[in-house]
Amino acid sequence: MSAARIVAVFFGRPGAGSFNAAGVAGLARAAARHGLAPETLWEPEPAQRAQTLAAAAARADLVIAHGGQGEAGVRLVAPAFPRTAFAVTQGRIAGPNIACFEVLQEQSAFLAGALAGWWSRGGVAAHLSGEKVPPGLRGRAGFAAGLSHARPDAVLLTGFCGDQHDPELAGRWTAMQAAAGAEVQFAMLDGGRSGAIAACRHAGIRAIGNVRDWTAEDPVFLASAVAENGLTVEAAVAAFLTGRFTDRRIGLEAPEAVRLALAADVDPELATRVEALRGAILSSAVAVPEHYDGPEWMPG
Template sequence: MARTPRVVAVFFGRRGAGSFNAAGVTGLSRAAERGGFVPDAVWEPDPARRAETIAAAAARADLIIAHGGQGEAGVQQVAPRFPSVAFAVTQGRIAGPNIACFEVLQEQSAFLAGALAGWWTRSGTVAHLSGERVPPGLRGRAGFAAGLAHARPGATLLTGFCGDQHDPGLAGSWTAAQSAAGADLQFAMLDGGRPGAVAACRAHGLRAIGNVRDWTVEDDVFLASAVADNGVALEAAIAGFLGGRFEDRRIGLEEPAAVRLALARDVDPALANRLDALRDAIRSRAIVVPEAYDGPEWRPAAAA
């Protein structure tokens, strides 16, 4: 009888904090139920310990899943030491003989979010906020910026990385500063820090655009949400490993259960129709979403 595969998923953050990791945990549970194995989840909140934690997990695993772009550096460092172990990075773009990356294309739904922001903003100034400057976050920001420029070329974008995905106070202070600088809408790519950004949006009269899951059904401060369910990427990694097809996979707007722009009920139907046409143009590659942004960065005056 074949041995049950040993699958260990490493999550970067604290258990129970943030939608990105929550989506990954849900995807892990779905995959384990289908695959008939008991999942093993490891949590590492300390960026300095990521490689060490990945290595310790690899010593007892057949498949390691580093969940999120924060795992790229650690996997690159550790994977050569464990050639018989498969390493998957969700939302990653690294390569190696025993490494594969599985990705939901956040930048595609972020492009639609940027276009919505450009067509909706009254002030002509919108904000983007994230935490760590990891490659998936940079690509998401690039997509949002490009969508904004597509819809409203003269709009001002206040875009910054506060340095921590999980600090509500820090996210709240940056959001308040973005409001003071003229933004009337914020696209936030955060995890545990999101409650601080949401509270500041409400306090200062901003509308919000979320990411990862559909926030519009949870809070009316959200105008939209650039859905990119990374749990689907984690499921794809496990399915590829178990099925003998352990190779890179990217999932975009062609799979709306994984990637889409969810809209609040108060979004004008005519605007929703324009966004549907834009979505179809991305799917047909009439519009190619860029992965890099070369515009100005923004920081609050107190943090500069």
């Protein structure tokens, strides 16, 4: 299978955002490990996703759709290409030629929510993302549940601004969440994250990142709900090449993939409480839900 034709489709633009950057890095590691020369396609337009996936499938043995934005397109396209394998990272769809590979962002998001509840003085925390894709909804559900677990009386301002990659839009929403009383914001964004960071800094509130450890890059970050999705791309390639093309999920049991990274100024007592909660999740004493049925927040 060293001559396998692999096409990876990323939903965004090159160089914009940590989620896609992690996927690109994972693809590069897989290519080096297995002696492959995969093709990379970028599709920034939601209306063109299925068409781009179909074009990839026409010339590939394996198509990797990176991120939940690929679920709908793969569900539509895969039946027309039964001899092509489709891997959806951060996905939860099924089919005879589909497998999903996932790092459980909702688990590190639950820890992030608990930290936000324990850390905040006024008990108001914000969540912001772009599109309402299933993995983003699960991440929001985890954060909301963790916040409620730590502080049942906490207020959550949760919203989806409609675009993962627009810094100005993310900044505007963040500023309004801060004005509404949020002391900390958990943002699940990609290219738009720079706008959220700038707005957090301007408003004097703390940020919680995701995907990678943002605490090592900017002191505005209180924590980061790490979910290293590049590992899902590596897992997809390995599963295809070995003929064991089945779903795989990776959670807090693998801290190199899923964990809550804490800023240096987080109180050691809070760090101890976070670690204890991690253990409770791993032992199934605490369950991380995948659905949120609370109120949505909108600017104004």
